[in-house]
Amino acid sequence: MNKTYAALMLTALAALAPAVARGHGLPIHVDGSSGVLTISGGLPLSAGYARQGFDYHEDAFLDLGPNNTQFTSLPGFQVTGVAAGSQLSLEVLARPDFTDVATPNRWLWFWDKETATLAVAPDDPLVRIASQKGFGDVRITQFTAPTTASSVKILEPNPGEIGSHQHPLLYFLDDSPAAKFGAYGFFARLTSPNYAASEPFLIALNYSLSPEEYDLASRTINSDARLPGDYDKNDLVNGGDFLAWQRTFGSTTELAADGSLNKVVDVDDLSVWKEGFGRSWPATPSLAAIPEPTGLSLLAWALLLMRLCKTGSGSFRHSLRTGSRE
Ligand SMILES: [Ca+2]
């Protein structure tokens, strides 16, 4: 760590003290007792690429610090069920913006407070994720792979750090010129040499958004990073997603199939599935060999499935999964 960097961190931490006094935000709970790094404690984001988002706590604003640099140490981490000294790293993940196929994969996502939509942030802002323990950093912009490594070591927890709320990272938003108000998000997972990697989650940095705006921003980023209609999250839109929709139709709590983002699984989500039907990511030619209904037969196939499933034909659903006829 160079002296300028260290000084900036110290200054940032000092300025952060009032925010810490208001609250610590909601940490990323990490548990390794199953052998897999399991994430919990975030905003449920079932209708999209990731299942959870951080940090939506009202105190989790990027703060205006010295030299007009926005920064936060939120979200923190609370690690349990791992051996002391285990190396844990945060790996930033690129995803396509499926609402705009012309754009390259996104590393940094921006939701604009002014227009209330996902947008390309002006001036290509830089978010720097910096280890407070001197383990390095990741610098991410919207469409370019990090020039640094894409992951940063966050912890090698000593026994006293296990189970307590830690703030091992600082998130800096470059503001030259001043960054626009909105949400600055990135997808990430946790990795370790000793444990299987976590599932992906979204970290969205809240820059002057209301809780309602932040909720919409997080859900929009998460949804746009998923193939429209891919309700079972396997980067392929096919009959399995229809069954996921049918199985939760009418639900306001199980929202993986809420493709229209209105917080209920309804007929609009069937339209989203139909429009996305047959797409995959990454596109693989071998998928063409998999027999799937296409074109005009799609709607008829869907309606047939819906009628059969509504009759409660468990054996029919079983035959769909096994490919057998009963
Ligand atoms: Ca799917």
Ligand SMILES: [Ca+2]
């Ligand atoms: Ca819906």
